[in-house]
Amino acid sequence: MVDSKPLFELNSYKAVFIVFVLYWFSGYPLYSDESKLNAKQSKILKESYSYLETLEPKRIKIDKSTYNHLTQFESIFKFGFSGKKLSRWIQSRIKKYSYGSTGDYVAMYHDGDVLLGRSFFSLNRLDRVLVLLHEARHADGKNYSHVVCPENFQFLNPRDWKIHPAGKKGCDSVSDGGYGITAAFLFELGAYGYLNQTEAAHRYNSEISRVLRD
Numbered sequence: 001m002v003d004s005k006p007l008f009e010l011n012s013y014k015a016v017f018i019v020f021v022l023y024w025f026s027g028y029p030l031y032s033d034e035s036k037l038n039a040k041q042s043k044i045l046k047e048s049y050s051y052l053e054t055l056e057p058k059r060i061k062i063d064k065s066t067y068n069h070l071t072q073f074e075s076i077f078k079f080g081f082s083g084k085k086l087s088r089w090i091q092s093r094i095k096k097y098s099y100g101s102t103g104d105y106v107a108m109y110h111d112g113d114v115l116l117g118r119s120f121f122s123l124n125r126l127d128r129v130l131v132l133l134h135e136a137r138h139a140d141g142k143n144y145s146h147v148v149c150p151e152n153f154q155f156l157n158p159r160d161w162k163i164h165p166a167g168k169k170g171c172d173s174v175s176d177g178g179y180g181i182t183a184a185f186l187f188e189l190g191a192y193g194y195l196n197q198t199e200a201a202h203r204y205n206s207e208i209s210r211v212l213r214d
């Protein structure tokens with residue numbers, strides 16, 4: 001049975017006070033559109049790390065000399081390829097996750113906090129891992145800040161075609177920044193057969209396209 005008559009009435013001062021207190025305890029920032037992840041989003045985030053943690057080195061599936069020539073993982077991370085170790089590496093750098101509008105980016109890093117945009121949650125698990133790995137690198141300081149991509153930059157953003165990197169701060173001038181480390185990770189996935197060589201190469205090339213050489 002629906003009764004439209006309120007059970008009790010609040011005066012407006014009390015109502016405003018109660019709303020404020022509820023807001024305060026919810027942990028939501030009052031003056032921005034950032035919010036905590038909801039249960040479904042937290043689950044998607046957790047699944048991204050669980051997937052990463054299944055990726056461990058096994059027998060190398062590519063030509064050994066090609067592997068030795070191109071592998072960068074250990075020289076960058078200072079440990080051999082391991083999804084579990086990489087998961088820890090990322091999680092030690094990201095203190096907090098929020099959801100909110102990220103404009104021209106899938107995610108943004110600020111002071112230990114990663115702001116995830118709507119599109120993050122519809123990516124597949126590998127792309128989510130790449131985004132987290134990329135953002136985690138920003139925790140290592142200004143050395144890894146992006147530089148502006150050239151105006152004639154013609155590579156597509158593989159995760160969202162609406163995002164055009166040309167003329168935007170979406171490139172790196174160092175080989176071990178956010179894009180270099182995702183490339184190094186993808187190389188290992190191809191070498192160990194977690195991705196077929198075609199997919200690994202396309203993905204690797206796409207990340208490495210953001211590393212500008214002069």
Ligand SMILES: [Zn+2]
Nearest residue numbers: 134138146178
């Ligand atoms: Zn970045």
